[in-house]
Amino acid sequence: MKRLEHFRAKWTPVRVRKMRQNKTMENFRDSKKRGNTLAVLVHLFCLGLLFPVAAAAQSIAIPNFWDPRIRLDKPDAGPPRVVRFLTDDDYPPLHFTAPDGTLTGFSVELARAVCEKLLWTCTVQARRFDTLLDSLAEARGDVLAAAMNVTPQIRTRFAASHLYFRSPARFVTTRGNARADLDTASLQGKRVAVVAGSAHQAFLERLMPFAQRRETPDLNAAVAALRSGEAEYVFGDGVALALLVASRGGNELAFSGGPYLESRYFGEGVSFLMRKDDAALTRAIDYALQTLWDDGTYARLYLRFFPVSPF
Structure with missing residues (x-):
């Protein structure tokens, strides 16, 4: 891999x-x-x-x-x-x-x-x-x-x-679940919400097939899946997710792991x-x-x- x-x-x-x-x-x-x-x-x-x-x-x-x-x-x-x-x-x-x-x-x-x-x-x-x-x-x-x-x-x-x-790709999760050292081993079998048809979905499918994708029509639906417990993480555009993290006062959502800048997928x-x-x-x-x-x-x-x- x-x-x-x-x-x-x-x-x-x-x-x-x-x-x-x-x-x-x-x-x-x-x-x-x-x-x-x-x-x-x-x-x-x-x-x-x-x-x-x-x-x-x-x-x-x-x-x-x-x-x-x-x-x-x-x-x-x-x-x-x-x-x-x-x-x-x-x-x-x-x-x-x-x-x-x-x-x-x-x-x-x-x-x-x-x-x-x-x-x-x-x-x-x-x-x-x-x-x-x-x-x-x-x-x-x-x-x-x-x-x-x-x-x-x-x-x-x-x-x-x-x-x-x-604009990096990032994982976001609930604050209590966030960890700085999130890696591929940590994502084995985890439920990850991602926008269907996006570069982020293609990245997960190709490079993290061991994660359980929950494909959604848009980022709002992906975050809703995280809040409901249907997903454990959201994977998406870092700038958009940073605004979401800020909007929750820093108390509900948090980045987990580091940024991904694979140019083949994210430019x-x-x-x-x-x-x-x-x-x-x-x-x-x-x-x-x-x-x-x-x-x-x-x-x-x-x-x-x-x-x-x-x-």
Whole structure:
């Protein structure tokens, strides 16, 4: 059987004291993938009802995608230009519309930090998610800042910056059942709820056939199966599950075991995308991302938008 690898082989997590958040979130995408429950959770986030979880937690894992042994040269300033970022406004916590009508989110604020680091003048414009790639290809913008997994097909069309985010798969269970050392042996014969037809279902079927799958139509039904006792765990998207953990005040649900980042199932990760004819832009953004990690800006933004870390 193929050995299961967690994220430790890819990057090193950093644990820091969690800080109280001060950013509100709303308009969570009401999609079949995430469901109506998570839309409600984001409205609770807006009201500050999830903040006590963040304040009470002892530590949070912040992903580090940068190798400290690799140092990039500072790019030349180049001629003055306005760099146009494109995003979507309906996918918290990565990109969404704030209560005051402004675009914000982890990807959006990271883009703004890149611009500040490089002394660029930048704009950020929201477009429908399904139009973003074509808009970039048609030069209606210069950089795509949206939660879109980089795929081989995307790499044939566009240049991609260094990864700055990945959405791991996680196991969630009731708090009393949670264990940090959850492994394959611990899952033998366990009842695991998972969304039917999802990458998470395919992962369990292929790599954990010894678990008893309880396939559900959506994530809400999977969590309901956990609460009813029909399932002992839920396996799904870490970002969505982190919001669910936060919504219960940290008292009902908890992550169990570590994150799974098998790219074959869960994607390579999220990068800024550019047209291939602008190599200087790509190099500059890579330099900025590395320096934003080094100076702590990346960590501050991560804490701001993830009250419970999906990692």
